[in-house]
Amino acid sequence: MNMLKSIEKGFPKNFLWGGATAANQIEGAFDIDGKGLSTSDMAAYKDPYAGDSVDNFTFNVSSVELEEYLNNPSKYVFPKRWGIDFYNHYKEDIALFAEMGFKTFRLSIAWPRIFPTGLEDEPNEKGLEFYDKVFDECAKYGIEPLVTMSHYEMPIELTKKYNGWISRELIPLFEKYAIVLFNRYKDKVKYWITFNEMNMNLNSLYTGAGVLADKVDNQLEAAYQASHHQFLASAVAVKAARDIMPDAKIGCMINQIESYARTTKPEDQLQALKSNQLNMFYPDVKVRGAYPSYMIRYFAENNIQLQVEEGDEQILRDGTVDYVAISYYMSHVTEAREDAAELAGTFDSPIKNEHLELSEWDWPIDPIGLRISLNKLYDRYQVPLFVVENGLGARDIVTEDGKIHDDYRIDYIKKHIIALKEAIEDGVDLMGYTPWGCIDLISCGTSQMTKRYGFIYVDQDDEGNGSLKRIRKDSFYWFKDVIAANGGNLEG
Template identity: 70%
Template sequence: MNQLKKGFPEGFLWGGAVAANQVEGAYLEDGKGLSTSDFAAYKDPYAGGEVNNFTFNVSSQELLEYTANESGYLFPKRWGIDFYHHYKEDIRLFAEMGFKVFRLSISWARIFPTGMEEKPNEKGLKFYDLVFDELKKYGIEPLVTLSHYEMPIELTKKYNGWQSRELIPLFTRFAETCFERYKDKVTYWITFNEMNMNLNSLYTGAGTLPDLVSNQEAAAYQASHYQFVASSLAIQIGKKIMPQAKIGCMICRLETYAETCNPEDQLQALKEDHINLFYPDVQVRGEYPAYMKRYFAENGIEFETLPEDFEIIRSNTADFISFSYYMTYVTKGGPDAKELSGHLVSKIKNPYIKLSDWGWPIDPIGLRITLNKLWDRYQVPLFVVENGLGAVDTLESDETVHDPYRIEYMGEHIRQMKEAVCDGVELMGYTSWGCIDLISCGTSQMSKRYGMIYVDQDDRGNGSLKRIRKDSFFWYKKVIESNGEVI
């Protein structure tokens, strides 16, 4: 027998992750167009005592109001943390931590301002050239997401986002442009961030105004189908341009537990797991699974497809599965099962684990379970590309930030990743989410901080933008130096 694995492999990709719409700012600079994320208005997340007041859905009426009265609202993703002008400083700090990889995304609207131009915006392309060159200076590999919760807002206005097949060639032109431009600078790519977000927020995941569709669940699967085709075509194009490239898919992974050992609860957990795994089933196995065909039939879900779509999907599968992991989910069977499911945070509380400040279950062992489950099912390399703790951090008078809760959270998850590697899982790397403080995706807050680098800015965009190393910064540096042996 081969010798048992005892830890992370040599060359393991340690690093951090951000998204363009949450960090870049400069929302109209150098020819960039407006994107869907530029219309995510800040709303008091504590209104009514609810800390999970998600703000990432936008209706057609809200979009009209925001467009007509932009000065009457705050749009934090428009200013981000001004990575656009601070990227050299930020990358230098990532290098100081010892990053081997940095996950970032390319703003579609920075390259094609409306998404419909024939030629790309050269100034937008040049910005990412500068970022990739800066990463190379420090020996940091870029991991690039093509579509991370933003698209040109004009595509929402004209096509209602991914409800239209017309977006497929527009996206593949964007992808091909990026592949051709950065083929010598980027090896690792992800086509769509958390494609299963379509089921939770049509606007965020698909650029679709939910009040303009008759059946939101059917609309989510319509968008997903077009994205499957677009992703597969992008992989096909990418492999021709960059034979050495690794192009992966991504999901938001919610490991699902049954509330009890009641067979009905167990069956419901299986069904909900199927919904989650549907996305890598299509993108890695190359076909729609039978369980989803049954689900569509029994729930009256219909959407447009073409026969050739399935050959495209079958012939161009992902090289690896990347996923975000923040929490686990509890479900149960019975007549109210459907009402309880379909929420980002389960309505059923798990008494065995504690919650974050935002009510998110903290379950490191669940990460080991999910890694094993995904590896057993797919036998392709895995990549944890988002994992982190959103918390309220305090900047002390001596400009220090003590965040032992973040160190504990990350440490416990890394320990469970190590256990999974010893179980035999092939794990490529780990990029902690929000390695530097950024604008929250779901609440547009700055005060929900994930980073190991503090950014002096409040929810309304006030502050010096000074970057300050937290205690977790120095801790993570040691983790990387030891390849996960010192945690």
């Protein structure tokens, strides 16, 4: 009897090809049909060419800025309030996804579209109806929705009242929201993710957790306290999902950044291990249902004292996930240096890898790092994996004849799909691949349109001007052929 399975050649027949988006970056209609303001609605556009600095990141909002934005909104530009008007273009956009052959479409539900302040006893029916229409449109084309319940936005009232996820008060509010979603869409949505990129709390307390960083004393401690409350909220949501939708699959998600040691020096190797552990910490809790032992020393050395209540450990054990989803854009290089602890777990490393090309936004391009990550994650957890974000932000040029020749995007996606194929042949159980953002959308970090990711061009500039016309890029036709061949046409 042969105890070994044969090597999986190529992508499985049920592989979920598709694309990924987020409500706050595509929907628009920020004040339509009863929707409340979200944290993302407070991300004001910052001109990258104004002043001496090109730092136009909109990740963080302080209490002073929030008060100013609330009191004087007309003085600022908030691109995530208009998105690409998916709210009124969803039929056209989903038809284009179907034309590409999507098997799945990753989207998120805007929490304040369902509970405008997060505090209501009853949900907003108009908000629920909108997602009914979106899911029904997907079903018309045989596209499975992959739904993220919280993707970098939450009702701004919960930031104002509780300072976001730093407060335990949000757990029952999220549970209420989750139960409403599961009961409403149990026959329409099979695949769920609770929180987008949970480990990004370490990069932006405001974006990931709705926490105003200037209102806390120890920001690192606040990031982990907010994460603890999100772990619990995710766990109670998973338990509710299993009761309401026994056949559904519900997962966790991290931003996976593989960290390499700069040299073979043991100290650098140890620092790379520590950096990777901070990424793994989040799925360690969500898959294994308990805090890993290595975090005990980390918390002690970083003056972190979490407020944990009796019964929390049992909640985590009872709410483990079915799969691990990741976004993957780049790898890191790390070394033993004075600021190593500060840099561990951050989104962008100041140490550049001389062996890798950089994108226009200085992100290292490393498809082999994706294969390495998938192997490590699968070895560690032995649960299915799902690559739900991966893509290239670039400036796309529309030619005189109305074409967009984005060979650079095709090259990027192709190399990463080949890495997926290699990982599958390595033995990794991979559910699917949904590149970011499949259609141009508002950039998460910079609130730009200039930084484009999609296979579909949207005629809109950084200030919101344009016809909103959708145009198929060269990558649209290429990805359509990849899906039709189930990834079997990548060589050459």
